[in-house]
Amino acid sequence: MKKILIFTALLxxxxxxxxxxxxxxxxEIASNILxxxxxxxxxxxxxxxLLMTSQNTYGFESTVGFVDNLGQQYYNSGTSNPFYYVMxxxxxxxxxxxxxxxIWSTNxxxxxxxxxxxxxIDLKKxxxxxxxxAFIKGECLGLRxxxxxxxxxxxxxxxxxxxxxxxxxxxxxYVTRYTKQITPHITVSAFIDSLxxxxxxxxxxxxPYDSLELKATxxxxxxxxxxxxxxxxxxxxxxxxxxQARLYLWIGDYDNAIxxxxxxxxxxxxxxxxxxxxxxxxxxxKNKDYTFSTEHIFxxxxxxxxxxxxxxxxxYASDGINTNYNKLFHNGTVADNLFEIxxxxxxxxxxxxxxxxxxxxxxxxxxLLKFTYVDQSLxxxxxxxxxxxxxxxxxxxxxxxxxxQATAIDYLNTVRINRGIASSFNLATTLTxxxxxxxxxxxxxxxxxSEGQLFYYYKRLGKTSIAGTSKVMDNTxxxxxxxxxxxxxxxx
Numbered sequence: 001m002k003k004i005l006i007f008t009a010l011l012x013x014x015x016x017x018x019x020x021x022x023x024x025x026x027x028e029i030a031s032n033i034l035x036x037x038x039x040x041x042x043x044x045x046x047x048x049x050l051l052m053t054s055q056n057t058y059g060f061e062s063t064v065g066f067v068d069n070l071g072q073q074y075y076n077s078g079t080s081n082p083f084y085y086v087m088x089x090x091x092x093x094x095x096x097x098x099x100x101x102x103i104w105s106t107n108x109x110x111x112x113x114x115x116x117x118x119x120x121i122d123l124k125k126x127x128x129x130x131x132x133x134a135f136i137k138g139e140c141l142g143l144r145x146x147x148x149x150x151x152x153x154x155x156x157x158x159x160x161x162x163x164x165x166x167x168x169x170x171x172x173x174y175v176t177r178y179t180k181q182i183t184p185h186i187t188v189s190a191f192i193d194s195l196x197x198x199x200x201x202x203x204x205x206x207x208p209y210d211s212l213e214l215k216a217t218x219x220x221x222x223x224x225x226x227x228x229x230x231x232x233x234x235x236x237x238x239x240x241x242x243x244q245a246r247l248y249l250w251i252g253d254y255d256n257a258i259x260x261x262x263x264x265x266x267x268x269x270x271x272x273x274x275x276x277x278x279x280x281x282x283x284x285x286k287n288k289d290y291t292f293s294t295e296h297i298f299x300x301x302x303x304x305x306x307x308x309x310x311x312x313x314x315x316y317a318s319d320g321i322n323t324n325y326n327k328l329f330h331n332g333t334v335a336d337n338l339f340e341i342x343x344x345x346x347x348x349x350x351x352x353x354x355x356x357x358x359x360x361x362x363x364x365x366x367x368l369l370k371f372t373y374v375d376q377s378l379x380x381x382x383x384x385x386x387x388x389x390x391x392x393x394x395x396x397x398x399x400x401x402x403x404x405q406a407t408a409i410d411y412l413n414t415v416r417i418n419r420g421i422a423s424s425f426n427l428a429t430t431l432t433x434x435x436x437x438x439x440x441x442x443x444x445x446x447x448x449x450s451e452g453q454l455f456y457y458y459k460r461l462g463k464t465s466i467a468g469t470s471k472v473m474d475n476t477x478x479x480x481x482x483x484x485x486x487x488x489x490x491x492x
Contacts, residue, residue: 035120038128041136042227044117048143049234051110052300053383056102059302062150063383063452064309064328064371066099071454072468073445075334080325087469089477101483103154107147108175114140114147115178131209131221135228138205142235145198146243146298146385148174148191153250155480157188159462161252167192172482182489195247202240210237211267231272232296233382238268239298242386245394250460254398261391261398264297273297273388275418280356285374290357293379295388305381306373313368315361328450330358330366334467338445347425353446355420370450389415389447393440400436405429408436412443 034040053059061067068074069083076087085093091100117140125133157166166188173183174194186194209221210231221228228234241260248257264273276292293299302308311318312328335358339348348354359367374380392411400408406429413426427439444457445467458466459478466473 031116031120035117035124036127038132041117041121041124041128041132044113045136045139048110048113048117048140049300051106051113052147053302054106055308056106057110058300058383058385059305060308061099061103063385064312064450066103067154067452067455068450069328071452071456071458072466073449073454074328075331076468077325077327077329082326083328089471091481100154100480104151104483104486107151111144111147111175112178114144115176118144118176119178129222134205134209135221138202138210138237138240139235141198141205142202142240142243144176145195145202146235146239148198149195149243149247152191152195153456153459155482156191157475158250158456158459158478160188160250162462172486192247192251196244199240199244199247202235203237203244206237206240211271233299233301235298236272238264238272239386241268242297242391245391246386249394249398252401254402257394257398261394264391265388265395268297269388275388276352278352278420280352281420286376286378288356288374288377289379290370290372290374291379291382291384292387293382293384296382296384297386297388297391299382299384302381302383305371305383309371310373313372315365315367327367329368330449332360332362332364332366335366338442344425347421350420350422351416351446352420353449357449368450384451387447387451389418389443390453393443393447396436397440400433400440403433405431405433405436409439412436412439415443415447 034044055061065083066086069086070089072087074083074087076084078084082095085096086099090096118137121128121133121137121140128136151172156171157163157169160166169188170185171188171191173185174191175183176194177183223229232239241263245257245260245264248254248260269275273296274294276289276294280288280290280292282288311324312326314324315327316322317324335354336342336348339351339354341348341354357369359369359372361367392415396408396411399405399411409427409429409431413423416426417423431439441457444454448454448457458473462473462478464473471477
């Protein structure tokens, strides 16, 4: 409870968010009390963001922990590591079951709270300033799509471009009502349509107030309580466009993926995000921006993030002497090969991701610094969920699949230059389609360490073999089993 209260204080909403936490959201009477004022809707929305910071989901398991271990982002150090069976894809092990089921239940809990807000906001529209109505409902719809899509990326189907038959498979529920009744499972196609529908509605609500359109209309956003500050820590308009790009790429709709991602890298870069300025090279540790926070299109603020992650990234156990069996790290040889340190040392040594984000304690053991603790850091406690480079990777992949390799390569080179790699090391314009694909995969492996995105990349493409495991990757690996109670009660 203390961590939650501290976090809400940072948002200048301590008192009101405390009220949200003390009033049980599942109670109809509590909802009536909460939603009797504009402030109540704000509190409820912030309560949903707080739930997303749980260690069961984006605070750890959906990012650094469970999902990144599925993507083989770390060295498998043996049976003593708590993620050993995760990396072996042994989904019947109790430690694996609890982690995946907690992601499911936590995300659907947040979705339930969002549905409560969405249902009540239309009933109480008359008490809300139209701008607040648009922001709050737009964010709720966008977040509902975001959470559902991440659940789908774990428990649903990938490789839809090459296996369109999966579109007719019954997958999981898309919950749009605040109710105790069981929501039936629907097909992949219907699930995707629901995602599109929520995102389209969110886009329409947020665009007049949360994009460059705001400057054109000169709309005044009432923000005396600073509720709309730090928009990249909320599901803003450009997060909607970025998620649309992510979704369209998943289903192989390259034209719409290009349109959505392009809006983010053009208008969004004028209004919300910018490439990292290079301060990661600052000799003063507290000034280093290890997660490239200026590039966060959507992130969550994890209060006490260091306390959560530190046990998994330190070299020794808490006594400072014994082996840390929880450790998640990179094998030095694998890391050097990934960054081409032997063949292109000058290029690799200038790449921020190699130069600044590893603590090379031995030739075989590279510790990860992306979420390291730095006293008085200016950039701590931020977990990126959608970042600017992903939009460039989406554009690169979409253009590559459409046969425009030159444009695809340009987008990759833009990211590489903004990671400190000199233009003299730009990727050659003569790369083939397969060559571009290989470079995109390399970028995903470098860029998204500890962010929980690599497994989804492999799954989306249906890759049968991936770095870090000899396991043959297919739907028995990529499609995680639903929680047992969902199978029993959900009618699947």
